[in-house]
Amino acid sequence: MSKAxxxxxxxxxxxxxxxxxxxxxxxxxxxxxxxxxxSDLANNTMRGVLAEYLVATALGATTSTRTEWDTVDIRTPxxxxxxxxxxxxxxxxxxxQLSEIAFSIAPASGWDARTGLTSADVLRRSDVYxxxxxxxxxxxxxxxxxxxxxxxxxxxxxxxxxxxxxxxTIRLSSLRLLDPLKTDFAGLQKAVxxxxxxx
Numbered sequence: 001m002s003k004a005x006x007x008x009x010x011x012x013x014x015x016x017x018x019x020x021x022x023x024x025x026x027x028x029x030x031x032x033x034x035x036x037x038x039s040d041l042a043n044n045t046m047r048g049v050l051a052e053y054l055v056a057t058a059l060g061a062t063t064s065t066r067t068e069w070d071t072v073d074i075r076t077p078x079x080x081x082x083x084x085x086x087x088x089x090x091x092x093x094x095x096x097q098l099s100e101i102a103f104s105i106a107p108a109s110g111w112d113a114r115t116g117l118t119s120a121d122v123l124r125r126s127d128v129y130x131x132x133x134x135x136x137x138x139x140x141x142x143x144x145x146x147x148x149x150x151x152x153x154x155x156x157x158x159x160x161x162x163x164x165x166x167x168x169t170i171r172l173s174s175l176r177l178l179d180p181l182k183t184d185f186a187g188l189q190k191a192v193x194x195x196x197x198x199x
Contacts, residue, residue: 008113013065015031016030017029020032042090042092042144043091044086044091047086048084048086049066050086050144051132052066052073052074052084053066054150054185055073055084055130055132055152055188055192058188058192059076059188059189061074061075068113069111069113070112071119071125072125076192078193080127080196081126081127081128082129082130082196083128084132085104085130085131085132086132086133087101087102087103087131087132087172088134088136089134089135089136090134090142102169102170104168105124105160105164105167105168106167106168107122107123107124107166108122108124109122110123110125124157124160126157127156127195127196128156128157128195129155129156129157129160130192131152131153131154131175133151133153133172134149134150135151150185151182151183152182152185152187152188153175153176154180154181154183154188154191154192156195156196163178181194181195
């Protein structure tokens with residue numbers, strides 16, 4: 001088998017109608033799998049993926065598909081590199097109190113999904129960070145699909161590099177001291193543009 005045969009898969013968007021088959025006969029559908037696997041949008045993993053999708057939607061960057069483990073979360077048509085982090089006060093599991101809000105900002109080595117190679121350089125590779133806070137605090141009415149329950153904080157990566165060069169996490173209170181652009185979903189594209197073009 002040649003290396004050309006082991007290159008990245010070309011991923012096409014699926015509709016959810018595709019059948020899951022056994023002996024050529026449908027036993028379920030991709031949509032049923034998605035419903036089974038992805039309905040809990042409040043857990044850390046799926047909330048993070050949803051946050052990436054929300055930001056990508058605001059930036060017009062959803063024409064392709066999500067690339068797992070890429071060096072940045074979103075690449076926009078303007079070639080902005082965007083890192084997306086999410087946090088929430090409420091979780092899927094039983095809680096004794098609201099979660100403390102903190103976001104990961106750790107510099108990291110970079111793995112390139114297109115080449116399969118890892119760079120040993122430990123740094124932040126984005127132009128912009130978008131911190132997505134699911135700020136709703138009533139568990140009975142929590143709905144991650146309601147964008148009015150989210151607040152977004154946008155910051156040029158260079159500011160994190162200058163003020164928090166080796167820091168691994170940042171609390172919401174410390175993030176606010178960096179004077180990020182705070183916005184709702186409607187203002188997200190403008191906020192990211194201001195940070196990316198000013199970077």
